[in-house]
Amino acid sequence: MTITTVNFSVGDPVEHTKYGSGSIVEMEDDKVTVAFDKHGQKRIIARYLTAGRAPPMAANDNAPSAVNPADWHGQPIPARQWYAEDLIPMRQVTILNGDGGVGKSLLALQIAAAGAMEVDTLDIGPAAGRVFYVGAEDEEDEFKRRLADITAAHGKGFSDLSHFRLFPLADQDATLALPDRSGNMQPTALWATIVAAAGEFRPRLIVLDTAADLFGGDEIKRGQVRQFIGMLRQVALGIDCAVVLLAHPSVAGMQSGTGSSGSTAWNNSVRSRLYLTADKDEPDRRILKVMKANYGTTGNEIKLRWRAGAFVLDDGKPSPVNALLAARAERIFRDILTAINASGERVAKTKGVNYAPRVMAERPDAEGLTQKQLEAAMFALLAAGELRIEMEGPPSKLRQRLVLATEQENE
Template identity: 50%
Template sequence: MADDNTPWDEMSNAPGGPPKEGPTVVNFAAEKAKRADPKARKSQFFTATMLDGKDVPVRNWLVAGLIPSGTVTLMTGDGGTGKSLLALQLATACALGKRWLGKTVAGGRALFVSAEDDEDELHRRLADVLDAEGAGFDDLDQLALRSLAGEDALLTELDTRTGKQKATDLFSELDAFLTDLAPALVVLDTLADLFPGNENDRAQARQFIGMLRGLAIRHDCAVVLLAHPSLSGIQNGTGMSGSTGWHNSVRSRLYLERVIQGDDEPNPDARVLRTMKANYGPTGAEIALTWRNGVFVADEPETGLDRGARRSKAMRKFMELLRLFTEQGRDVNSRAGRYYAPTIFAAHPEAEGITKNAFADAMECLFSQGAIRDAEVDRHRRKTTIIQEVE
């Protein structure tokens, strides 16, 4: 086989390389010359056979299943939900080698960069976090902080003519500092302060995330970028921020949201952290949290019996409300929008505290069981799709 030292111009004759006879579409001699050019990209073309005999790399996680290392995780949450505090708890857990929300965290150095909170606010929040961990500031020699509040915090500059971005002096300063720090985690708070472009521009979003991913790769760390969701992202429960380019460019996305039932918030201290995207693991996971004494604490996990009972209740109530609405001549549908059944049912006075997400889960179960169906009907001389009970 061809190993890492095999000259590119000899690879056409190397075992596993292109056949000796016949032309090849790759000019290996030219590729070899590119590799010697200091101006060339660091990435290189290689044949898959060069991987033969090498150990398959182990995937590294900062938090298994939630936050992968070597890439960017986007954590969104509306203003005031506590995403900055939650991320500061994560950085502290990383520096102390402790658990976060009941999850094991790969220990190591951490950097928390805030463009929103000043040093006094970071001090106050850290005091609460350390009190909850039973630790002191003298235990946090592995955590570095920086407040950019009140300063120009942009990490890139945008050329409005070409739409391309280049690193600012602050980005270069951050890059150099990470070289010395060798962190396991970098938290950047928040996107709106750090990014100079249009959040609805997909190309700009992808380029910015690409530059942050370059940091994650170069320094072999997890980068967690905090952001506010758009209004539509809040309303439809996805927590999306601006263009879909943000969601599509990252490899993991978490969404911290309040627990709302209809128009009410029964417990203002309750939150849910949802896994909205996980290229390297399952999506749909939820961690129920409660704010206590200045920090977020994970609630006791539901048992399988409790979960089954909660789903059964939501399915029963979904059917009751669907029948009620049908009797009243009121249509609901299974698509997001004004007549989305889970949203309407969660706001109903007889919802019994069942949330929109619980109704959405119940609706999918009822569809899979064949208890309900999508039906096309005529309404005001137009075709529309509504949910109907299967007789």
């Protein structure tokens, strides 16, 4: 028997004697999937359906209305609002691209923490206020370690992060949106939870880390990408905040130097895109490039260096953060030297087995400081007269011993 099908197309309105009215969302041979108005999606043989009537156009209270620019006459021009001047606009989505391991998560976390602590960082002046950070790649303990370094670098502590809310999702399904059968992106239950919490907390900034974990669609399908970015923009507009989405660049994006990822829709759908890259010649150096700025200037660069768990400016000028990091290194150097001398051991200024910076860098109480950082602290303390060198042993075999000036005075 030959089955004759009605000439339907996806999107057509249809009627069913049991389920009522609906519209076709998928077709396969003589079977169609229908999204019924009152009964959800059903898979139906086409011959049991009849053509439906398109719903009449009805008045919509939320429909857009035309604006007459002449009405603006005499009104003040609103200033552009930024979360970070010329980098992260308010009420928009900004993409921060970066190769794996380059530090884009650390940079985003540092900017967010600075905003929550109401302090400047890297001379970008993030807006003071509440922040949300959704991290799909790291566990809570990793965030604790990173935020300990970031707060210390700014002379702060965990108690100064009361305006910071963190969602560590490394051990969970972090998908925020998935495509349905027709390929349209639909929010997940986690999305509803995050949006509801954000709506109650009202952050100035939401950071989403990373797109690979949060976006459940096909990154090369423009429609799905645009829908996902549209979902994020709705949140930015509804809460009056900035949204920063972290993303890995594609192989082509890395090779071309643009840092773009997947479909061009990622770049085309946002108003701002940043790219963090590493300096091949200097492992601790990073360059933050402005790749797209609809409201600013593209091509700008910010040079950064990794120092003791945080980024600092690499512009050749002294900065408050550099001073804080140097003070921290000097404090740790003094504390370790006191502990070493109290134990009866000795360390020296000259390089060798007992070279002070090398010995100290291997100790757990060095708090992650490198030999190079401890070396800089040692020379700074020597120049300030806070360290002195004692000579021990017989004249034929004198040995150095590094001590604090206060230790000599107390003897």
